[in-house]
Amino acid sequence: DAGVTQSPTHLIKTRGQHVTLRCSPISGHKSVSWYQQVLGQGPQFIFQYYEKEERGRGNFPDRFSARQFPNYSSELNVNALLLGDSALYLCASSPRRYEQYFGPGTRLTVT
Amino acid sequence: AQKITQTQPGMFVQEKEAVTLDCTYDTSDPSYGLFWYKQPSSGEMIFLIYQGSYDQQNATEGRYSLNFQKARKSANLVISASQLGDSAMYFCAMREGREGGATNKLIFGTGTLLAVQP
Numbered sequence: 285d286a287g288v289t290q291s292p293t294h295l296i297k298t299r300g301q302h303v304t305l306r307c308s309p310i311s312g313h314k315s316v317s318w319y320q321q322v323l324g325q326g327p328q329f330i331f332q333y334y335e336k337e338e339r340g341r342g343n344f345p346d347r348f349s350a351r352q353f354p355n356y357s358s359e360l361n362v363n364a365l366l367l368g369d370s371a372l373y374l375c376a377s378s379p380r381r382y383e384q385y386f387g388p389g390t391r392l393t394v395t
Numbered sequence: 396a397q398k399i400t401q402t403q404p405g406m407f408v409q410e411k412e413a414v415t416l417d418c419t420y421d422t423s424d425p426s427y428g429l430f431w432y433k434q435p436s437s438g439e440m441i442f443l444i445y446q447g448s449y450d451q452q453n454a455t456e457g458r459y460s461l462n463f464q465k466a467r468k469s470a471n472l473v474i475s476a477s478q479l480g481d482s483a484m485y486f487c488a489m490r491e492g493r494e495g496g497a498t499n500k501l502i503f504g505t506g507t508l509l510a511v512q513p
Contacts, residue, residue, distance in 0.1 A: 315499065326399075326486050326503030327440070340498040372438055378499055386432075386440035 286310070288377050288387035296393045297365050305360040305390045309377030315339070316358040317384065318350055319374040327374055333358055362392075370394045397422050399487050399504035406509050408477045415462070416472040416507045418487030427491050429470040430501065431461065434484040443485075446470060477511045484508050 289308045297303050309316050315334040319327035332340035333352035347363045356377075362369055370393050376384040398421040408414040420429065431443040446454045446461045454461040462471040474481060485508075488501040 317499065317501075319501075324505075326488075326505050327501070329500045329502070332498055332500060340500045342500070374438075374440060376440075376501075383442055383445065384430075384499060384501060385442065389438045391438070 288375055288385055290375050290387040290390050292390060293388065294391045294393075296395060298395055299365055299367060301365050302361065302363050303365060303392060305373050305392070306357065307360070307375030307377075307387060308357045310385055313377035313379050313385075314356055315378040316352055316356065317376045317378070318358070318360045319376065320344070321372040321374060321389070323371070330360065365394045367394050397489065397491060397502050399489050399502055401487055401504035401507050403507045404505075406507055408509065408511055410479060410511055410513050411476055413473060413475045414477055414509065416474070416485050416487075416509065418470045418472065418504060420468050420470060420487075420489050422489065422491055424491045427489055429461070429463070430488040430490070431459070431472045432486045432488060434486060434506070436483070440486070444472065479511050479513060482509060482511045
């Protein structure tokens with residue numbers, strides 16, 4: 285089975301722009317979570333979606349939003365990009381047991 | 396407050412030796428789960444091992460074992476017979492609440508960079 289996939293793998297944006305990151309979970313997994321990992325730190329929880337409903341939100345500003353589609357794929361949107369948004373964005377899917385399987389991430393650079 | 400602490404920024408180990416990576420946690424929830432992930436330079440987080448707060452025995456997965464000391468709130472990862480491919484960043488993480496609960500939010504520590512030397 286294919287693992288969690290994320291696109292794009294790398295992205296360069298300018299301050300003030302908007303970005304959309306995409307994630308496809310493992311087949312059969314209904315839960316998707318998003319994490320931000322700034323260089324040198326552990327991942328920080330942004331959102332969790334289960335069956336298209338938001339189940340959790342981390343301490344991030346309203347510039348960050350997400351949604352989950354009927355096929356359980358997900359998008360993370362970030363508006364009005366700041367330099368501090370430069371990070372590796374990780375998506376994880378879960379079959380609602382304890383494991384979370386992470387994708388390869390999208391590396392976002394804001395200049 | 397929910398917190399994971401990894402006090403070892405970096406560790407060296409000789410190939411074929413065992414190494415212990417430290418992790419302590421803080422939570423007031425009686426039900427929680429503890430995880431270890433490996434992150435190579437490529438960036439992907441690879442799940443290694445899981446320990447539930449009510450599990451009676453320490454978790455083991457191949458060369459990985461989790462030394463769970465509930466009273467001390469520690470969940471150290473032991474890697475036996477280190478291999479060159481084990482060189483990576485290792486993160487300890489915690490999920491509060493029961494398995495299959497409303498949320499599976501993970502709280503991560505700052506990580507330990509392990510270097511395996513030939």
